[in-house]
Structure formats: C-alpha cells, structure tokens
Amino acid sequence: MIGQLTKGERQLALVILIFLGLVGLAMAAGGRHDPLGAHGALVIVCALAGLMAVIAAYFDPEPDPERLDRYYDDPSKIGIVIAMIWVVVGLFVGDWVAWLLVNPDLTFDAGWASFGRLRPVHTTSVIFGFGGNALIATSFYVMQRTSRARLPDQLSPLFVLFGYNVFCLLAVSGYLIGVTQSKEYAEPEWYADIWLVIVWVTYLVLYLRTLARRKEPHIYVANWYYLAFIVVVAMLHIVNNLAVPVSLGHAKSYSLFAGVQDAMTEWWYGHNAVAFFLTAGFLGMMYYYLPVRAGRPIFSYRLSIISFWGITFFYMWAGSHHLHYTALPQWVQTLGMTFSLMLLVPSWASATNALLTLNGAWHKVRDDATLRFMMVAAVFYGLTTFEGSFMAIRPVNSLSHYTDWTIGHVHAGALGWVAMITFGSIYASVPWLWKRESMYSPRLVEAHFWLALTGTIVYVMAMWNSGIVQGLMWRTYDDSGTLAYSFLDTVIAMHPYYIARAVGGLLFLIGALIGCYNIWMTIRGVPSAAPRVATDTAAESPVAVPAGAAAFRSGE
Amino acid sequence: MSVEERDPHTGYLTTGHEWNGIKELNTPVPRAVYFFLIATALFSLGYWILMPAWPFGSGYTKGVLGIDQRQIVSQSIVEAARDRATWTTRIQQASFADIQADPALMMVVRETGPRLFGDNCAACHGADARGNKGFPNLTTNSWLWGGSPEAIAETIRVGINSAHPDSRVSQMLAFGRDGMLQRPDIENVVAYVRSLSHADLATDKTVADRIAAGNTVFANNCASCHGPDGKGDPSVGAPNLTDAFWIYGGDEQTVFDTVWGGRQGHMPTWEDRLSEVDRKILTLYLVDQRMAQ
Numbered sequence: 058m059i060g061q062l063t064k065g066e067r068q069l070a071l072v073i074l075i076f077l078g079l080v081g082l083a084m085a086a087g088g089r090h091d092p093l094g095a096h097g098a099l100v101i102v103c104a105l106a107g108l109m110a111v112i113a114a115y116f117d118p119e120p121d122p123e124r125l126d127r128y129y130d131d132p133s134k135i136g137i138v139i140a141m142i143w144v145v146v147g148l149f150v151g152d153w154v155a156w157l158l159v160n161p162d163l164t165f166d167a168g169w170a171s172f173g174r175l176r177p178v179h180t181t182s183v184i185f186g187f188g189g190n191a192l193i194a195t196s197f198y199v200m201q202r203t204s205r206a207r208l209p210d211q212l213s214p215l216f217v218l219f220g221y222n223v224f225c226l227l228a229v230s231g232y233l234i235g236v237t238q239s240k241e242y243a244e245p246e247w248y249a250d251i252w253l254v255i256v257w258v259t260y261l262v263l264y265l266r267t268l269a270r271r272k273e274p275h276i277y278v279a280n281w282y283y284l285a286f287i288v289v290v291a292m293l294h295i296v297n298n299l300a301v302p303v304s305l306g307h308a309k310s311y312s313l314f315a316g317v318q319d320a321m322t323e324w325w326y327g328h329n330a331v332a333f334f335l336t337a338g339f340l341g342m343m344y345y346y347l348p349v350r351a352g353r354p355i356f357s358y359r360l361s362i363i364s365f366w367g368i369t370f371f372y373m374w375a376g377s378h379h380l381h382y383t384a385l386p387q388w389v390q391t392l393g394m395t396f397s398l399m400l401l402v403p404s405w406a407s408a409t410n411a412l413l414t415l416n417g418a419w420h421k422v423r424d425d426a427t428l429r430f431m432m433v434a435a436v437f438y439g440l441t442t443f444e445g446s447f448m449a450i451r452p453v454n455s456l457s458h459y460t461d462w463t464i465g466h467v468h469a470g471a472l473g474w475v476a477m478i479t480f481g482s483i484y485a486s487v488p489w490l491w492k493r494e495s496m497y498s499p500r501l502v503e504a505h506f507w508l509a510l511t512g513t514i515v516y517v518m519a520m521w522n523s524g525i526v527q528g529l530m531w532r533t534y535d536d537s538g539t540l541a542y543s544f545l546d547t548v549i550a551m552h553p554y555y556i557a558r559a560v561g562g563l564l565f566l567i568g569a570l571i572g573c574y575n576i577w578m579t580i581r582g583v584p585s586a587a588p589r590v591a592t593d594t595a596a597e598s599p600v601a602v603p604a605g606a607a608a609f610r611s612g613e
Numbered sequence: 614m615s616v617e618e619r620d621p622h623t624g625y626l627t628t629g630h631e632w633n634g635i636k637e638l639n640t641p642v643p644r645a646v647y648f649f650l651i652a653t654a655l656f657s658l659g660y661w662i663l664m665p666a667w668p669f670g671s672g673y674t675k676g677v678l679g680i681d682q683r684q685i686v687s688q689s690i691v692e693a694a695r696d697r698a699t700w701t702t703r704i705q706q707a708s709f710a711d712i713q714a715d716p717a718l719m720m721v722v723r724e725t726g727p728r729l730f731g732d733n734c735a736a737c738h739g740a741d742a743r744g745n746k747g748f749p750n751l752t753t754n755s756w757l758w759g760g761s762p763e764a765i766a767e768t769i770r771v772g773i774n775s776a777h778p779d780s781r782v783s784q785m786l787a788f789g790r791d792g793m794l795q796r797p798d799i800e801n802v803v804a805y806v807r808s809l810s811h812a813d814l815a816t817d818k819t820v821a822d823r824i825a826a827g828n829t830v831f832a833n834n835c836a837s838c839h840g841p842d843g844k845g846d847p848s849v850g851a852p853n854l855t856d857a858f859w860i861y862g863g864d865e866q867t868v869f870d871t872v873w874g875g876r877q878g879h880m881p882t883w884e885d886r887l888s889e890v891d892r893k894i895l896t897l898y899l900v901d902q903r904m905a906q
Contacts, residue, residue, distance in 0.1 A: 203632040277632040348635045354620055357640035358628045367650075387682045388665040388673040395657035395666075402649045409643075417622035537721045538697040543731025545740055 058131055059114035066212040070111050078104030087306040092236045096227055103223050128201045132214035134490050136194025137483055139222060141573050143186025148566040151179040155559035169233040177232045177244045186225045191479045192338040193218055196283045198486060199345040200264060203280055204271030213263045220256035224249055236308045240323050242330050243297050247310040250298040261287045278361045282341030285369055289333040297326035317384045325376035332372035339478050340407060346482040347431045348414055351421060356413035360406050367403025371396050378449035381458060397449030404442035411435035426506040430481030433510060437473025462524025465517045472513040472565055480572060487579050497578035501571050508568030515561030523554035701890045709762035712897060726898025729891055747861060747878060751899050755858040759847040766896040772882035783850030789873030801827035803868045809843045809855040
C-alpha cells in the first residue's frame, strides 16, 4: 500500500500524520478532564499507526512508473475489506439492540450498553461505516473506469479512505462514552464534524480532478450520482452541524439552531442523507455494476436524465414530512408532502430503468446470485420509494409516525436496497480487483442471497405488522371517549414482532458473515471445488476500448 | 467513439457512447413517466391552492379551504371534552360513595381506570398494581396512608415526600447507621418484627430469647410510629408490620437493612399532572379492584 506512494507522497503522508498526531495531543491535553481527552488519545493512536506503516515502508523502492498506465485500485480493495468489517459490526450491534427491545434487561447495568448508546453505534456502523466505505471504494473504482483516467495521485484516495474511517471510529467510540450532540444520524460532536469536512472536501476535489482528466467525452450517469452524493452530503453536513463548542477543551457543543428551526434543519439533513447518501450514491453503484454484470446496455439514457434531475430537485424539499402535525408551520408540511409525492415518479423511473436494463439478461438473474442481489435491490428500491411517498401523506403519516412502521420502511430501504446493491457490487468487484476468475464459492453467494432476502422480508413484515398494530392501538377510543389502551399495552403487543424482527436481523447477519468468509477466501486465492461460472471482466487499464468492439459481453 | 448501433434485443439504438463496456440505449422516456409527472404536479398544485402552502415575505398562502392545523386540534380537543362531559361532570361533582353506587359511572371507572393506571402508575407499582420492591402493593388492605377513597385520593394529589407543600412526609430512621441501636438490639428487634407475621418463627430457645428481647427494643424505639401492637399508623405513614405485605421485603436480611439504614420512599404529586376527575377515577379504580379481589 505504502509502496505505491512516491517519495514525495510518503513525505507528505508523514507531515499529515504528524500534524494529526499533534492535533490528537492537543485534544488529549486540552480535554484531559473530558471525554475529548479520550478521543485525543484515539487520534494519537491512529496517527501513530499510520506513521509506523509509512516509516516501515519509507525506504522501499519508488513505485514503477508503469503504474500510471493502470488504474489505482488499492484504495478500492482496502475500502471493500473495511466495509465488510463495518457491516458485521453494525449488523451485530443492530441485532443486539433488537434483542434488547425483546428483553430490556440485557444491559448488564452498564451505561455503555444502554439502548440509547448502542443504537447510534448500529446506525453509524451500517450507514457510515458500511455504506460510506462501500461508496468510497466503488466510487474510486467506477470513476476511473468510466472516465478512463487513473486517480490523479496515490496519496489523497488513501487520505480520504483512512480519514473517513477515523471519523467513523471517533463517532462510534464517542457514543459508548456518552459523546453525542443528540441529532439523529448526525450524532458526532464538533471536532469529528470538522475532521469530516476536511476529508470530504478532499474527496470532492479528488473526484473532480479525476473527472477533469477523463478521456471519455461524456460523463457517465454513475458519476452524476456519485458527484451529487459528495456535493450534497458536504452541504448537509456543514449546515446541520453548525454548533458552538462549550470550549475547545470540551466535547460538548450547542447547535446554532433551536426549537422548530433546529428540528427542520435536522430533518432537512436527515431526509437528504437518505436521499443523497443512501440513494444517490448507491444509484451510482447500480448504474455501473448492474449493466456490466448483466452485459446489457442501460435501458434508456433519457430516463436516466429525468430520474437524476427529478431526484435531486424533489428530494431537497421533502424533509419536512418528518415533522407532520408538529409545531412546524403547516405550509412547510404541505410542501414536504407534495414534493414527496412528486418524488415518486423519478424514483420509480430509476427502478424501472434498472429492471428494464435486465431485459435480455433475465436468465442471468436466474443463474447468478450476484446479479440477483442487484435486481432485488432495484425491486426494494421501488417498493421503499413508493412506501416513502405514501407515508409522507399527512393522514397516512398520522397513523405511521412514531411507530415501527417507520423502522420497517427504513430497513426495507437499508437492507433491501442499500445492502443488497452493495453486496451485489462487492461480489462483482472482488474477483475483478484481486484478479480471480470468480468468487471462491458461487454457492455461498447464493446462500448469502437467500439469507439476506429472507432476513429482510421477515424483518420488514414484522415491523409493518407491529407498526400498524401500534398505530391503531394508540388511536383507539372506547365508548367513554378515552383511550382504549395504555402505552404499556401497546408495548406488550409488540413483543412477538420484536422477536421476529430480531430473528430476521440475525439471518441477515449470518448472510453477511458468510459473505465475509467467501470474500476472504477469494482474496486469499483459495481455489474452489465448485464449478466455475464465467464472470465479467473489467478493464484494468485506461487503454481505449476499440470502437465497435462487442462490448456487451453476453457471458455465454 | 460516437457510433450508434442497434441493440439486437430491444431494437433500440444506442446513444453511441461507451464507458468501459457500458452502453446506453436511446429509448424514449415511457409515456407513463410524463403522465405521472404531470398528474402528481397537478395534484400538488391543487393541494397548494386548497391548503396553506407557499411562503412570501412574512406570511404564506393560507389556502382557499382556510384549514389550519392548530385550529383543528383546539377544536377537536373542545369536542372531545364535550363528549366526555356527560360523565366527567358527574364524577367531578358526586361523592365517592355516590359514584360507587352508580353502576353507569363505575363502568366508566372500570373502562378508563386501567389506562390511567397503566400510563401513570404502572411504571412503579407494576401493571397489575401488585407493587415492586420499594413500591407498595395496591391490591391489599394494607395501606400506608389509609385505604379510604378520600385518603387514597389525597395521597395521589399530594404525593409522599414530594415537592408538594402539603406532601405526606414520613421517614423510617436509620437506627443502626445513625447509632441509635446496637447491632444485637437490631438483630433482636428484627426477630421480633418478623415474629409478628410468622407465628412459627420461634423454633428453638435462642430465637425465642431474641424475640423476647426484641419486644422490649420495639416498645422503646418503634412503637411510637408503628404502634404498641405493630399494626402501624396511617396518620404518619407507618406500615402495619403484622400482615403478610412488605414494601422492601420481609426476609431477615431485608428487614435488618431497613432497620439499620432506614427508608424514605417517594411518590410524586399528581395534582398538576392529572385532573381531579382523573385522580378520582384512579382512586375508585384501586378501591374497586381491591374489592373485586
């Protein structure tokens, strides 16, 4: 990894890491009476680990100049491995908190093990740890190939990748020791937020530099989405996290916004995190891996354009549907609801574009679990966006809001769409990246697929039932005009569904563990006894593909 | 690069571009997409005209229906209160005895009581009102501050050791920790207290001696609150020690801990959180449940 850096880049890496270590030292010293001190120590450890890695390889020979004729795939490889580690952590903690809801006494009387601290560990690990690393890894992979340009340098992709993971570590470890700014999906405190801004701007610049070096006349759709993801997430992150720290020696900060403005900013952020992190980024993934794996052209370029601009324009307005029937002025709710409804059209156009791209390749969907992951992801994307627009309608929301229906909706998206498209993309990339003929075991991919699908369905069905039962119980009145159920009655009624949900989550986790094993064996290059399935090939170098070459690889 | 070709499967032309093997068809956008874009846009337009929608300057378009969510909420609260007034006024005005004698009102109590109890009291006293460690069982005849409807209603209103100015106040002293009794005396009085509810406690002479010695300790230290016979005193919140019900537990170690370290329970005041009608319903619900047992 370090051997790929030029001498100058190794020196720059040392400077950055020393600077990072000094920042950690300042945090540790200034915050020695505060959780900030612990995070200072964590930053120092990260910086030292990086320094040791760079120093150990510092005198290695300079990288071969011929590397410039090849794509730079080290960051993608590392990113995929890190993403798989995060997904196991995130799903494990997710299932843990699911069982915690079944049996609330499972906390060992420890503060760190309470639901309120573990739940953000789950959400951050899966969304930012797994999703974020997968997006960074695949975006490097996709942008080089669709631009036919190597990443402009060797250091900044690694800086983006590792810097981003330092942020994730600060976030997750912070929750356990009680550091949070209490904004859902934006829990990390000010210093972690500032660090992420630095990392993210580097990411944006890196992306733009690669695009600027492209040898293709046009920018492929996947890159539009990845770029929208990077640009909008930067904007959301900065605005929602505007805050004033108690002092430079304290982890705690106070938001610049208060009351309903704070709520609106938070859900403008929160919903667009769904839109641009969990949707746009993964649509970028889908637009590359699905057609390549299927060996089919995208169904309609025009539909791509309509979907892209529809999604980017409409999503921005939709956040206020999280605040129906609250102190938020009704006109803001109206806008949130109507734009959410219009949003359904471009969302379904995207799902349709993906599914119709498979026309002519459905036999592959049948035989190839990797492609089936992507197909099912597109189906869940359609289902979830329909459900989302439906739940944004005020009267529907009055039933669904605050219930488990929301949890079911989120997981239909997170498990069914985000995780499935990611697993599909990872299974497609791993053999290409590590130069293997195929995955170690296609049968294990198949097993993972069915476990993931079953787990998702069990989870989502359980939460649909639970949410609707809960919502109806909350609003049932008896003859005397009082509520028919106490809150506790509704909690007791949830119990069987919570068990089902935890079982569904467990199936999904087992699937991911099988995936890890399969990926690990593929990386190690262990030959499999199973018969080979012909896999796709992706170019290794930005050498021009001869025009007119039969590039829709049929596979058979 | 820009060579259009026809996809053999669909018959559509490609756009002529290619990225690492990916091509795109130039398929026209399906009509349905335009149709639904226009349909949802028209729906939104209609909705904006009818409902509060777009901001301008310091105001916003109110919508021709003149609907305002705040007014709807206030109005529905007024309506709900009016619907309930048929029985709320009667419960408010009638005495406990009159309500208990009225089957229609008691039906309301039985319908409404469990929800009020479940949402406000169950967290400490348990969903079945049988209490938890430190929180009394409310289904027995053993009441710290009196079991008449009036006494229960007053306890709910002011709480115990609460912030209310009229709060009921009581404290079990820490006889051991604060040095009022020596350890052997405490062990003896514990034996005596436990013998009040366990007639068969004195299995041998040692225990019988301890119980006898504890009797004296009790008379000198405990009887002023718990009464000479240990039956308690509701006027100071001193529990009856002769029955089978224990708030913190009746085993030897727990009773010892109680005498050694003292106890001071806490119940919040509900005067500001529940209306008088609600508190009356809760009171009657408890009395009614106890009678049903």
